[in-house]
Amino acid sequence: MNKKHPKKIAVVTTGGDCPGLNAAIRAVVRTGIYHGMEVVGIMQGYEGMINADFVPLNSHSVSNILQRGGTIFKTARSERFKTTEGRKLAYESISKAGIEAMVVIGGDGSFRGIEIFSREYSIPSIGIPKTIDNDIYGTDYAIGFDTALNTVVQVVDKIRDTADSHNRLFFVEVMGRDAGMIAIYSGIAGGAEAILIPEQKTRIEQIVKILDRGWKRKKSSMIIIVAEGDDAGNAYEVAAEVKKRFNQYDTRVSVLGHMQRGGSPTCSDRVLASRLGVAAVEALIGGKNNEMVGVVNNEIVHTPYSEVVVGKKKFPYDLLKIAEVLSL
Numbered sequence: 001m002n003k004k005h006p007k008k009i010a011v012v013t014t015g016g017d018c019p020g021l022n023a024a025i026r027a028v029v030r031t032g033i034y035h036g037m038e039v040v041g042i043m044q045g046y047e048g049m050i051n052a053d054f055v056p057l058n059s060h061s062v063s064n065i066l067q068r069g070g071t072i073f074k075t076a077r078s079e080r081f082k083t084t085e086g087r088k089l090a091y092e093s094i095s096k097a098g099i100e101a102m103v104v105i106g107g108d109g110s111f112r113g114i115e116i117f118s119r120e121y122s123i124p125s126i127g128i129p130k131t132i133d134n135d136i137y138g139t140d141y142a143i144g145f146d147t148a149l150n151t152v153v154q155v156v157d158k159i160r161d162t163a164d165s166h167n168r169l170f171f172v173e174v175m176g177r178d179a180g181m182i183a184i185y186s187g188i189a190g191g192a193e194a195i196l197i198p199e200q201k202t203r204i205e206q207i208v209k210i211l212d213r214g215w216k217r218k219k220s221s222m223i224i225i226v227a228e229g230d231d232a233g234n235a236y237e238v239a240a241e242v243k244k245r246f247n248q249y250d251t252r253v254s255v256l257g258h259m260q261r262g263g264s265p266t267c268s269d270r271v272l273a274s275r276l277g278v279a280a281v282e283a284l285i286g287g288k289n290n291e292m293v294g295v296v297n298n299e300i301v302h303t304p305y306s307e308v309v310v311g312k313k314k315f316p317y318d319l320l321k322i323a324e325v326l327s328l
């Protein structure tokens with residue numbers, strides 16, 4: 001153990017929210033206290049760093065939050081942190097409060113911000129990946145992804161019930177501006193007839209072919225999952241294009257929206273958040289800094305921020321083939 005490990009650390013949630021943030025906060029706070037550290041929470045993401053919006057925490061402060069969605073610290077986007085002046089103010093607040101190291105629970109943007117901050121100021125920090133999109137390089141899974149998937153699959157199952165009763169075709173739009181991970185996983189788990197993702201060019205004729213095949217086989221319902229960032233447009237636009245060429249079914253569109261960010265984290269997300277929270281504090285104790293902790297092949301790994309922000313996570317293209325085979 002590093003004898004000179006930080007005695008006072010801060011933990012912050014920044015960027016977009018997702019389920020499992022509270023579980024990660026709890027793990028960081030309890031691990032810090034376990035190792036004799038003082039732990040403070042930073043409110044409102046990087047804005048709270050700039051405004052010195054800090055709250056002292058004890059073990060009780062994080063009681064009964066493990067299962068709650070959202071984040072007890074709130075989260076925010078901060079335009080000021082993108083400026084040299086904003087980061088200077090953040091550094092001044094942090095050092096004035098005697099904070100020696102930080103745990104940043106964030107996404108790609110948050111890591112870009114803290115990577116720049118870490119080059120300017122020597123406050124060690126460790127990142128914990130969270131995003132429902134699961135597109136952060138350096139970890140197989142990010143906190144929030146599994147819960148979002150379970151939410152989507154529950155809804156798709158419900159849509160299937162009503163679609164089947166009325167012989168309808170549904171276009172279901174799920175989150176994923178740049179990544180089709182939610183779409184591909186939920187599409188397979190929900191038995192979707194087609195899955196449209198930003199990573200692959202969408203061809204309307206191909207969708208029409210699939211729908212026509214299903215219609216000829218007398219399928220009583222069909223579901224197409226559309227990632228919000230698909231190149232052919234949003235679910236309404238795709239539905240309109242398809243309708244011009246295939247009009248055998250009564251068609252409906254359902255945009256799932258922000259419900260995908262809420263809710264009680266699943267068991268997998270709670271365990272992942274707990275593992276990563278413990279690993280982050282232990283990394284600081286071990287003298288590591290400016291790295292993100294992640295889980296790869298079920299092992300904890302550390303990846304420097306500089307790699308996380310440029311790395312491209314591999315998309316599981318094999319799942320596209322599986323979806324195609326199973327949607328016959």
Ligand code: ADP
Pocket residue numbers: 014015016046076077078079080081082083106107108109110111112113114116
């Ligand atoms: P996420 O971390 O969920 O991807 P954002 O992309 O909104 O969310 O980033 C969170 C915050 O990180 C931003 O509001 C901003 O304060 C900071 N940030 C993002 N990109 C940069 C950057 N290039 N330079 C400095 N700070 C950044």
